Amino acid sequence: MTMNELLKKVGGYSRSIMVFAIGLTLGFIGFVLLTQMSMIEQAHSSNQASYYLSHEIADLRTQWSQAHPDNVRQRMQKADQMLLRDFDHLALWFQQLQTQASTxxxxxxxxxxxxxxxxxxFTEVEKVPVDLKVYPETPSMLQGAYQKYLRFLRQLSEDQVRMDLQEVEVxxxxxxxxxxxGLHVWIKAAA
Structure with a gap:
């Protein structure tokens, strides 16, 4: 075998080896690119989800600040104040009604x-049925009693105590x- 023949034989192998090496390198680069593209897509998707989530959180914060949570607490306290605490409080309220009516x-x-x-x-609230009888202090005051009854009913309905008018009969x-x-007065159940 001559040197030229040997070089041709080795040159044929080297070309094949070189093509194989280039192909392998290109395949590896392609694999790395595909892997990286997948990771880039996942990172982009994650960034997009974070972006939308941060906007959602900002919207919720805005809604929460507009809801005025302090007002909710104040309204709950005001509603609680409208309830009678117990039957002693109910008796006191009746005395106040009698004083108003007397005026x-x-x-x-x-x-x-x-x-x-x-x-x-509501688990902590009950209604107590109450019957009121309203009449003029003296028989001579019967004239104009309807107007007085209406004024009494208006004051009763505007009272701070929570109640439901059931019936009115003159x-x-x-x-x-x-x-x-006839009315139902709201009272705390522990009473």
Missing amino acids: MGLQVTYRVRPTRIAVPG QGGTGAAHMNV
Whole structure:
């Protein structure tokens, strides 16, 4: 074998080896690029999700600040103040009603019914049925009693104590001798 033949033989192998090496290098570069592209896509997707999440958090913070959580607490305290604490508080409230009625020339008697009514959705609150009887202080005050009854009802409905008017009945014909008022007063269940 001559040197030229040997070089041709080795040259053929070296070309094959070189093509193989270049192919292997290109394949490796392609594999790395594909792997990196996948990682780049995942990073981009993660960045996009973080971006949207940060905007969502900012929106929630805005909504929360606009909701005025302090106002919610104040409203809950105000609602709690509208509830009667116990039956002693109920008796005190009746005395206040009697005083208000007296300034209008009316008298009020009351009867608390023995039943208590659960309030749906509230575990610590009950309604106590109460019957009020309202009448003029003197028979000579029957004239204009309807107007006084209406004024009393208006004050009753604007009272700070939470109650539900159930029925109002005026009796006594044109003289309006007396008015019966049925209502449910809201009271704390522990009472």
